Amino acid sequence: MKSVLIGLVATLAAPASGTFVVQCFSRLFDQRADPVISPGTAAGHVHTINGGNGFDFEMTYEDARASQCTTCNIKQDRLSNYWSPKLYFKAENGSFLDVPIIGDNDGGNLGGMAIYYLTRGGPDNDKLRAFPPNFRMVAGDSTKRSETDDFAGRAVTHKCVGGSGGPDPKHLPNEKCDQIRVQVTFPACWDGKNPDSDDHKSHVAYPEEGNYDGGRCPKSHPVHLVTLFYEVYYDTKGFKDMWYGDKQPFVFANGDATGYGYHGDFINGWEEATLQKGLDTCVDGVKDCAEKVFGEFNSQGDTQSCKKQAMIDEPVTGVLEALPGCNPVTYGPEPAASEKNCDAPSLMTVATPKMAGYVDVTSKGYKYIGCGLDNALERTLNDELLTGDDMTVEKCIDFCKGKGTKYAGIVYGSQCFCGGAVAEDRAPGTTSNCLMKCRGDESEVCGGADAISLYEACSGGACTNASKRNSRRLASLEAAKANAAS
Structure with a gap:
């Protein structure tokens, strides 16, 4: 399994080069957040x-660390962050539906992205330099709405999976696809001095000749870095019967219906020596190189249990009347106006428990104790089992009480387990991945992938105190929401 997840791809054209892949099996959250472009406030889209859960609206290298x-999946890279704009479907009535990433399930943010670390030293076979501390950069231009044939323009492409085939277009596909794979290649030539710049681009550059992902670096940016390449698979198959009019119906969160304005952001959190060892070692396509360098990997369950609580009180999924932020849909060819961010709510600075979907069942003699770890091969609770598409928290409580x-x-939204004990390493506090809606009531939460919503029997004062405590938590959450909206 490990070699599949992070194994090196086939050796590339001369000079010899290889690739190791950071596979992100889920994401922290979907949010109007961008500490590079919009530090300290809600982002425009x-x-x-x-990446790492040290991510915040304003952050330093130490915060990432x-x-x-x-x-x-690479434990040594638990500190870096990678992000790109979310994709939406613009419906015929003018509303917007969020498009799931492959792996998403009932709103659980279980889909992620793959980040390829391309060790391409160019025609002179340059020694590649690891990202220095405090390094960050942006690839792409959010305002771009027309095609260009420079290296920056070639670095953004889209692939129509299940389409007619042919070269990957720079624009969003104009045909119906099972999935749309969006991809962006970052510049890999660095000035050797500045870990960032005012526009978050000037300190890096694409090569001056050859290929945009492996050519010769210009003298102004002589230090050759590893080349980052992001790819995200959006699941567009379910929208095939919803097309209308003479334009393709998908649009990125920044209002870009062309695809030319796709972009990516990166904040480095690597320990420099560790990444440098990977770049020095993983250059010849040896299958297990990355395993020998980076050692143990996070499991899929580990990555899917790493989440951040929303810090902006606004919907970004489901059916939306407008794209979050000030983002009219634009089709080009004129560039979009710079984002005014005209609807930027305050950030929620009060730490509050994630209570969405919580059900108070103290009247039934049970109290909610939190989200714990689960495993299909070794269940946390395994005395009894009840399944069904009509599953609710109350239904499970009644079953186990009986x-x-x-x-x-x-x-998983529909499987109820009962038991007499919960192991310490499975207890609440070990995960926050209970994100799936109950099949029988979408206002409730019923666990997640390798995660179990746990309720414990209580009586008398224990139930009363639990009810009061959760009421206070809910009140605190509502107060925080009101504060964010004011």
Whole structure:
């Protein structure tokens, strides 16, 4: 499995070069957040954000290094962050529907992205330099709405999976696709001095000749870095029967209906020596090179349990009347106006528990104790099982109460388990990945992937206190929301 997840791809054309892949199996959240372009405030449009949970609306290299988990599989890279704009479907009535990333399930943000670290030293076979501390950069131009044939223009492409074939266009595909793979290649030539610049681009450059992803660096930017390449698979198959009119119906969160304005952001969190060892070692296509350099990987369950709570009180998924932020849909060829961010709510600065979908069942003699870890091969609770597309928290509680068990838990939206004990390493606090809606009531949450919503039997004062405590938590959450909206 490990070699599949992060194995090196086939050796590339001479000079010898290789690739290791950071596979992000889920994402922290979808949010109007961008600490590079819009530090300290809501960003102009929604991004899908991957990487370490040290991510914040304003952050330093030290903040990134403080990450405790990551949505990606290389443990040594638990500190970097990768993000790009979210894709929406513009319906015929003018509303917008968020397009799921492959792997999403019931709104659980279980889809992510792949980040290829391309070790391409160019025609002179340059020694590649690891990203220095505090390094960050942006690839692409959010305002761009027309095609250009420079290297920056060639670096953004889209692939129509299940389409007619042919070269990957720079624009969003004008045909119906099973998936749209969006991809952006970052510049890999650095001035050797500045870890950032005012526009977050000038300190780096694309090659001056050859290829945009492996040519010769200009003298102004002589230091050759590893080349980052992002790819995200959007699941567009379910929208095939919803097309209308004479234009393709998809639009990125920045209002870009052309695709030319797709872009990516990167904040480095690597320990420099570790990444340098990878770049020096993983250059010849040896299959297990990355495993030997980076050691143990995070499991898919580990990455999917790493989440951030929303810090902006606004919907970014489901059916939306408008794109979040000030983002009219534009079709080009004129560039879009710079984002005014005319609807930027305050950030929620109060730490509040994630209570969306919480159900108070203390009247039934059970209290909610949190989200714990689960595993299909070794269940956290395994005494009894009830499944069904009509599953709700109340239905599971009634079932386990009838069996006389101390604990009740729900996973994957529809599976209820009962049991007499919860192991310490499965207890609440070990994950926050209970994000799936209950099949029988979408206002409730019923676990997640390798995550179980846990309820414990209580009586008398214990139930009363639990009810009061959760009421206070809910009140705190509502107060924080009101504060964010004011």
